[in-house]
Amino acid sequence: MAVIEQLQTWLSMPLLVLGDYTLRIAGVASAIGILVVSAIVQRGLSKASAAAAKRSGAHDQNVYIIQRVLKYIVYGVGLILALSALGVSFNNLMLVAGALGVGIGFGLQSIVNNFVCGIIILFEKSLRIGDFVELADGLLGEVREINIRSTLLRTLDNADIIVPNADFISSQVNNWTLNDDIRRFSISFSVAYGSDLEQVREAGLKAAExxxxxxxxxxxxxxxLVTELGASGIECILTIWAQGEWVKRPGWVKSQYLTAIYNNLRTAEIEIPFPQMDVHMRS
Structure with a gap:
């Protein structure tokens, strides 16, 4: 009994006193416990939703949305309960909310904007985990995570790029795999003037085979297709279609087709032109 009384005395000790508000050790311990329990509950719900979705055959993107929404709700409720355990009353919470509103107006609007944009991305499904996207600045990458403030892209160089969610809403984004995973590639090459274009076509189609x-x-x-009668030769393109993971490897795809085109043009003895320039000497 003495130990319990000592523990109660220790927990009731004040850590901070501000006017009518007193922060005690018991409140801090309760708040930490609530946050820990919230994290455990969130992980449990995430695993349970994933298992239920696997049994029902639900789409992976729908599962991801459910998990993210549950995470926000559980952590939000846990934060409110933790503040209550610290002795923060509803009136004080309203004051905090008002202060946050002022802070948002002055300096946090970008964070709130990114959070709202993240929610829009999740429910609009214009961006999904596994999608291969091209940003306005030419950056290519696969979507790995859609978080509260930002989206994680993994580039072709296996580098992780953190992009604010607002960039996907306010800027143009080319989603290569939004509706399907089929994409056309246009492989450019040149042949010399005087080449038999029918042989060129056959060599290109053989390369595709x-x-x-x-x-x-x-x-x-x-x-x-013949696209231009250029300054040094006839400009052509080989158009092919690829599917699946190959869409996410454009550099490798282009290299394979260029190699096949070069070998077939060489076998057919079709000349690949060098840049040419006529120079006239004046006396």
Whole structure:
């Protein structure tokens, strides 16, 4: 009994006194306990929702949205309960909310803006985990996480880039895999003037045949097009379609087709032109 009385005395000791408000050790311990329990509950709900979704066959993006919303709700409720355990009354919470409102007006608007944009991205489903996107500045990357303030992209160099959520709402974003994972690639190459264009076409289509990732369907077929009669040669493109993970590796895809095009042009003895310039000497 003496130990319990000593513990109660120790927990009731004040740590901070401000006017009518007294912060005690018991309140701090309770607040920490509530936050720890909130984290445990959040993890449990996340695992339970993932298991339930797996059994029902729900889409991964819907599962991700549910997990994120549950996380925000559990942590929000836990924070309110922790503040209550610290002795912060509802009136004081309103004062804090008013102070936060002033802070948002002066310096936190970007954080709130990113948070709201993150919620919009989650529910609008314009950006999903695993999507391959191209930003306005040309940055390419795969979406790995959509967090409260920012979205995590992993680039082709395996670098993690943190992009504010507001950038995806206010700027143009090219989502390569939004509705499907099929994309057309245009591989540019040149041939010399005087080349037989039918042979050029055959060499290009043969190159497409040799690369195993070439996708062929009724309305999706490889083709060779002449795009320009350039200064040094005839400019052509090989258009092919790829699907799946290959869409996320544009550099590798381009390298494979350029190699096949070069080998087939060389086999057909079709000349690849060098830059040319006519120089006239004046006496």
């Amino acid at each position: 040799e690369v195993p990732i070439t996708l062929k369907r009724e309305n999706i077929m490889p083709d060779v």
